[in-house]
Each structure stands twice: as structure tokens, then as C-alpha cells.
Amino acid sequence: MNKVIPVFAFVSLLSFVSPVNSSATSTVVVAAPSSKSVEVSSTVAFDDFLENLYDEADLKKAGLNIEVFKKAATGFYNLKKNNKLSRTKDVLTVVDFNKPSTAKRLWVVDLNKKKVLYHSLVAHGMGSGNDKAVKFSNTVNSHMSSLGFYVTENTYIGKHGLSLKLNGLDQGFNTKAKERAVVIHGADYVSEAFVRQHGRLGRSHGCPALPKEITPEVIQVIKGGTLLYIDGPSSNYTSAYLDTDSAIKHFENEILAKQAKLLSR
Incomplete structure (x- = not known):
């Protein structure tokens, strides 16, 4: 056709x-x-x-669902258009909580190099479910994971060691991330060994916790204004950043600017 x-x-x-x-x-x-x-x-x-x-980027081989990727990328271009992301890092982190905790369900993708930088296990909140996250909340003390778009901020040293602050952007879904202390950190309960012993990962208080051995390098790559998108089984999640028409405008402007630059040479 x-x-x-x-x-x-x-x-x-x-x-x-x-x-x-x-x-x-x-x-x-x-x-x-x-x-x-x-x-x-x-x-x-x-x-x-x-x-x-x-x-x-060979994302199918890496196990990332194409529809989840499209949603994450649409948000990326919308936030780029609004100057809410780093100008020097075209890095997108995607978490797919449609998958069980025993699966590697976090991807860090370099959109410029079209390459998967990290593909890892990641924990969900204990209030969201056992092996699979089935409930999500923006409520303080819910101990649930929160869906949606986040922008990474600065690091700090907390009880879990090096940690990365997150700014939730979706009103009603993740905007209380800071109040809830939802951050990226490492944890002993996020490991293949824990899965073998317990049949699933351990769970956090709502943080997307990573294996301790890769946490410092992942944080180094994604800190400072890159995008994190968390997807999951929810019928009521909505986001202004999933507006395809708005993302297309940025996409077209970017392509036309590149064409003009080539023609001026």
C-alpha cells in the first residue's frame, strides 16, 4: 500500500x-x-x-514492547519541545510493569546512538502487588509504584547509598514523588539470587529500585534531566505528554531544521 x-x-x-x-x-x-x-x-x-x-536500536530483541516504547518516545519529544529535558543527553529510561518482577523490565536507551545501554531487573512498590504490579497510586504512604513520566534530577547519598531524585510530571498520578521520597536507588532484593530464593523480586516502598551492582553507573548516565517513563496495567492513566499531534510538531520542526542546515552547506 x-x-x-x-x-x-x-x-x-x-x-x-x-x-x-x-x-x-x-x-x-x-x-x-x-x-x-x-x-x-x-x-x-x-x-x-x-x-x-x-x-x-534492536529493542524487540531486548524485549521492549513497541507500543510501550512509542508512548515513552512520544513523551520524550513532547518534553523536548517544552525544553524540560537535558539538551546534552538524549537518553530515555523505560520501565514496563506489565511484566512480572522476574523479568528484566527496565531499559535505558540512547536515542541518539540508537542503542540499549542497560537492560535490568527493577522492583515495584509492595503496595502494588507481589510478583506483578497491578495497582498504582500517587498517595503518600501507599507504598505503591506510580505510573507516568518523570524527569531525573540530582543525586544524594541516603540509606540505600547513591540515589537519584525524580520529579513526577503527571498530575494525579506521580506528582507526589518527592513527598513520597520515590527515587532510584540500589537494593539487595533486586537480584537473580533473590528471585531464585523467593520466586520473585523483593519490593520497595514505591521506588523503582535497581540491582546494587549497576546502580551507580546507571544513575551517572541518566541523572540531570533525562526522561523516565513507567508503564503498567491501568485503564485510567492519562498524560498530556502522550499527545501525538504535539510531538509531531516538534518532530517536523526538528527534521526541517536539519534539512535547512544540510541545504545551507
Whole structure:
């Protein structure tokens, strides 16, 4: 099935069309795309872009669900558009709590290099469930995990050693992360050995806890304004950062800027 030429591809094509000779007997007429075709082509282009990124980073092999990745990446581009993320780190961390605790369900992806940097076990909150997280909350003392988008902040040394503060962005879902002291830290109960002994990971008070041996290096990579997205089985989770149309605008502007830079050389 033929796809509509994306709007930025259309603009690019126009920039390379030779001017029509005024003495020619025939005239080439280029019809402007309708607003509907532009909207459809932009959506198709953005979806294709995300699928290509997914393939190039080999995320299927790494076990990351493509729909979860698309949601995380949509949030990434929306937050980039709003200047809420680091300008120097195109790193995206995804946690998929649809998977059991015995599975590696955290991925740190370098979107620029199209590479998985870390693929790890990660704990959920004890209030969310045993092997699988099935309930989520933004309430203090719920000891549940919270879904949604977070921006990483600075580090500190706490009772779990080196830890990373998180700023929850989704109103009603994770905005009390700081009040609840939901941070990234290492824990002994996040290990293959714990799984072999207990049949599941240990659980936190709501923090996405990591294996102690990789925590310092993961924190070093993702600290300072990178995006964390936590997905899970919930029918009521919504986020302004899942707005595809808004993400597409940033996507198109970024592509057009790159095209202009290439043409100016």
C-alpha cells in the first residue's frame, strides 16, 4: 500500500525541483496537499520514524514492547519541545510493569546512538502487588509504584547509598514523588539470587529500585534531566505528554531544521 509523502519530505522535494522554463509550451502544476493529507502524512511519518528507531536500536530483541516504547518516545519529544529535558543527553529510561518482577523490565536507551545501554531487573512498590504490579497510586504512604513520566534530577547519598531524585510530571498520578521520597536507588532484593530464593523480586516502598551492582553507573548516565517513563496495567492513566499531534510538531520542526542546515552547506 502506497503511503502519502510526509509533509517534510514534500517540502524537501520542492527544494530540489528545477524552475520551469518560461518558454516551455507545457506547465507543471504542483497541487498543494490538503490539510487532511498533511495531517495523515505527518502521523504516518512520525509512526514510521518511531518504528525505525525501535528496529535500529534492536529493542524487540531486548524485549521492549513497541507500543510501550512509542508512548515513552512520544513523551520524550513532547518534553523536548517544552525544553524540560537535558539538551546534552538524549537518553530515555523505560520501565514496563506489565511484566512480572522476574523479568528484566527496565531499559535505558540512547536515542541518539540508537542503542540499549542497560537492560535490568527493577522492583515495584509492595503496595502494588507481589510478583506483578497491578495497582498504582500517587498517595503518600501507599507504598505503591506510580505510573507516568518523570524527569531525573540530582543525586544524594541516603540509606540505600547513591540515589537519584525524580520529579513526577503527571498530575494525579506521580506528582507526589518527592513527598513520597520515590527515587532510584540500589537494593539487595533486586537480584537473580533473590528471585531464585523467593520466586520473585523483593519490593520497595514505591521506588523503582535497581540491582546494587549497576546502580551507580546507571544513575551517572541518566541523572540531570533525562526522561523516565513507567508503564503498567491501568485503564485510567492519562498524560498530556502522550499527545501525538504535539510531538509531531516538534518532530517536523526538528527534521526541517536539519534539512535547512544540510541545504545551507
